[in-house]
Amino acid sequence: MAKALLTLRVNGERQTVAAEPHHTLLEVLREDLGLTGTKHGCELGECGACTVLVDGVPVLSCLTLPSEIGDAEVTTVEGLAKGPELHPLQTAFAEEAAAQCGYCTPGMLLSAKSLLDHTTAPTREEMAEAIAGNLCRCTGYTAIYEAIDKAAERIREKQPAGARS
């Protein structure tokens, strides 16, 4: 099949690549844009390792064609830190040992970011629901909840009073 030119907005940068039109967003990110932080665990939409944010919403990049998302903003794990400053989730995941083998971690971080973008005081149930599509085989999820909790607390501390949701 002939490659076609494709423009994507990824982590705040507009990038144009030539890619097979049937290749998924996951494949284009990993193979054509070199963003290998996004992982594949099944390529069937079952494990959540390939989760990225499209306009802030978690999607499975293995089930998404780039042509579906047009000019929407794609956020991958490489785009989670703002310059040299890590996202509070990244620091909290390190401190709480929420990443063991690290393979589910990029997707997990992005699902958690989406949760914290909506609420900075999530309950354990809300956390479990937010990451229900992200399988982790190492941690048993406990440390992940603790990390999300800690990140949420730090985000709350930075928010001006009255802005808390």
Added chain:
Amino acid sequence: MSEFSVVGKRLPKVNVWAHLTGTARYADDIQLPRMLYGRLLRSPHAHARIKRIDTSRALAREGVVAVCTGADMPERMGIMPSTQDEYALALDKVRYVGDPVAAVAAVDEDTAYDALSLIDVEYEPLEPILTVEEALTREDVKIHEDSGRPANVFKDVHLEFGDVEGGFQRAHRVYDNWYFFEGTTHAPLEAHSAVASYDGDGKLTLWTSTQVPHYLHRELEKVLGVPRSKIRVVATPNGGGFGGKSDPFAHEFAACLLSMRTKRPVKFTLDREEVFYAHRGRHPVLMHLRTGVSAEGDITAVHFESYLDGGAYASYGIATTYYTGALMTVTYKLPAYKFDGVRVYTNKPACGPKRGHGTTQPRFAFECQLDQIAEDLGLDPIAYRERILQPANSRTVNGLRITSMGLGQCLEEVKRSTRFPEKHGLLPRGKGIGVAGSAYISGAGLPIYWNEMPHSGASVKIDRGGGVTVYCGTAEIGQGSDNVLAVVAAEQLGVLTDDVHVVSGDTSLAPVDLGSYSSRVTFMAGNAVHEAAGKLRALVAEAAAAKLGVPPDRIGLAQRRVYDLADPSKSLTFAEAAVLAEARNGTLVSVGSYKPPKGISGDYKGSGVGPTAAYSYQAAVAEVSVDLETGIVTVDRITEAHDCGRALNPPAVEGQIEGAAYMGYGEALAEEQVFRGGLHKKPSLLEYKLPTSMDTPEMKAIIVETIDPEGPFGAKEAGEGPLNPVIPAIANAVYDAIGVRFDETPITPAKVLDALQKSKSRVGPEGLSSQRDPKAALRRLHATTDAREKKKVM
């Protein structure tokens, strides 16, 4: 205040940042110039003779660069040197659906995949053997013609210690039960992946998600016919292993051979379905356990029989078989013990080591039976276990040396945390609480190939800026092995883990370590690094002592300072002291190595499996709710205490306990690696029910420290043992809730509901002779070629 500045501190792992920023380079993330993509053609038959393979149509396809088959690598291989029964690609027979037959390298993945359908293989289907019962009796169908054993027996072992007959005669009562533990698989999130690059200088590099780079190095030499001096194996960070990446695999050999043929890098990454078939996971084991007890409950004798369904190949099976028997003796006092184990070949993916290797299944049986014994004695199950504990610093009846032993403290901790005695037997119907204990090794006492060399070697270097580099052949599989090495080196040298670089998993750059299996890294590689860094510590301390004018034994090292213990204001920076030491002694590089001590086992054939320098111990309590309408078992909470000797990094130890408890929970209630004919029933992450965040119970991890006399800073293993008690604890909790003994796994809603409706008091196997599955013959019939051909070639 702690005597340590790094050990025991809640510090992030040294290698965690790469995982959190997406920069960790797993094997599939490697992209090299001119790289080709490989795919394996796998057998659609469970058992067949290969009559002919024609690759010409595939080779003629545009974009296909090379193809290879079993005939290109006709050397026997396998992880255990004594039982090598595999080929890199099937040579003349296929023995399970999914057995790799040929490999393709092409310019892209799509082309490689398409080319598989252009390889013509003519098979002569043979009758598949799919159950233990058939395997034991069918002399007419041999999966391995040259096995030299009756029917399809792979290995049988028979061991007896103490006066077993007398023990049973003395017994007040003999408990006699059958148990079945269903097979399960590791399902690491990362599928196996490997990239080989054969370079212009005739040297081959293989980057691969393996747990055992050293053992793989040996097998590559043998199969490829290339001297090991020309091969470099790099274990990339494993996206989970759990034992599933501890064998040499077809795709690793194929990547190497195709790279050598094409002089281009070649990458293979398995898809998820292939990972389920590659397997090497937990053996399904049928077990017969007879235990004699005195009127007071003291165990007088145990006779344990295990029947392991090994699948198509040996893998670690010889060790697995012995492991089903070996560790039964290390938890509770057993004066007499008999063990008969048999592992058979069947036409299913080969089983191998999964977290808890061979000890998980017998532990399930034993702890379930102990629950029954305690009940009959009218004793609290924790109090009963506490009464019969194997003592610390003792010898078991099968000759195993026990040193530190924290099972008593673990039981005490979970009792206190859960208020067990106030709940057990007292909860309303549908609610239950159960307990179990267990043990595991801190590394196998013997390597898999006989030699007198160290099990682990490390070197440590100090640079002129105060940086420290540790080189060790360990494989980082997510368990935190790199961090363990960094913690040990940092503590010894008085620097921070941030100052330590770890070079691991590389057969060219690092001294040999046998790999990340049998929970050996903390103890063995930790001790090797402890020794290596200790030598440099002495040199740095001497140099600083001379400069500060104090005796060397008055020098302390901590927080990047080298100081006078009597007057800490007299000090140098670590970097200053290191420069002085290098000026005095020359380049600051040291080596250390570790080998388990002699005399930790008995002296009999088979005594090599079971001994370790230190056993870890653990106890778990599960609290469950059983829905009497639906049969659904909900585990509300798992509380587990684990004796890890000393926690070098407490969050990592807690993470191992929680992760192991999670994995055990999945095996207890849902996970099963099961087959219809030779076909996997659930080869996807949707169908193979591993627990999601919504399923996983609340977990509490409690660290118990017994400060092992031989471990690095007193540490023992944490990776595997904590899985073992969770499964029997859940089964015992289900009994407490509904009065039904589940003597088999998994405890599914269908089984619970069936038991409740039929008022069964027990669910489990009746023995070997009565076929567990009377429809087996029918299923075999359905597994004919026609039925299987419907499924497209993987």
